[in-house]
Amino acid sequence: MRRTALTTLAVTALLLGAQSASAAPQATPEATFEGAREATREAATGWEPAPSAPWDVAAGVRCDFPVHGEPVVDEVTRRVLSTHPDGSVHRVAYRGDLVVRVTNTDTGAAYDADAGGSAIVEHRRDGSQLWAVHGPVLVGVGEGQGSLPRGLYIVDGVYTMDISPAGYKDVRLLHGTADDLCARIG
Structure with a gap:
């Protein structure tokens, strides 16, 4: 889980109160300035935040x-690479980093899934999408x-996912794995 494991541990420690407020490192003016400068640099290159919303799926739909799924780390950004002639997004x-806590709401069993891969997504005129992915994505x-x-x-590796206008997902792994989250929290 690359650097997301450390971020998840830090967030968990803060949420659970493992570190008192007085022991938490304070942001220095230099760190604040550097963070603002990085945000400005990201905006200047066209990258913008792409937050994930919490979601719920009824029994039998997926598992x-x-x-219930909820991001616990969400540093995903997106950049529009091209648009269709009408201005709608074509390629993004x-x-x-993205870590999603996936919870079986019947039992409370949960798993923090690293879904922080990178992708180029082509939005086609017919409503279909083609994803070219490197790294883990929640599917x-x-x-x-x-x-x-x-x-x-969690599909991880190098792969494509072709999503039809009707929502059929054809995942083609060039090199990778598919981790069954229903089995992890079932």
């Missing part, structure tokens, strides 16, 4: 039980709606 690049597949069985997966 045999209801599932995504990058940045949900409905019954009969993909080349993977129904479920929630």
Whole structure:
């Protein structure tokens, strides 16, 4: 899980109160200035935040039980690479750390899934999408709606995902793995 493991541990420690406020490192003026300068640099290159929203899926849709997903680390940014003649997005690049806590809401079992891969997503006129991905991405597949069985997966490696206008997800791994999150929290 690259550097996201350290970030997740730091966030968890702060949320659980493992470190008192007086022991927490204070931001120096130099660090604040550097953070602002980095944000300005990102904006100047066209990268913008692309936050993920929490979500819920009913039992039987992805897993045999209801599932809740919520980002615990979300540093994903996006950059529009090209647009269609009408101005709508054609090609978009995504990058940045993302850790999603996936929870079985029946039992409370949870797993923090590293979904911080990078991708180029092509949005086609017919509503379909082609994803070219490097690294882990969270992929949900409905019954009969993909080349993977129904479920929630962290697909990691180098691969493409072709999503039809109807939502069918054809995942083609060049080199990688598909980690079944339903089995992890079931």
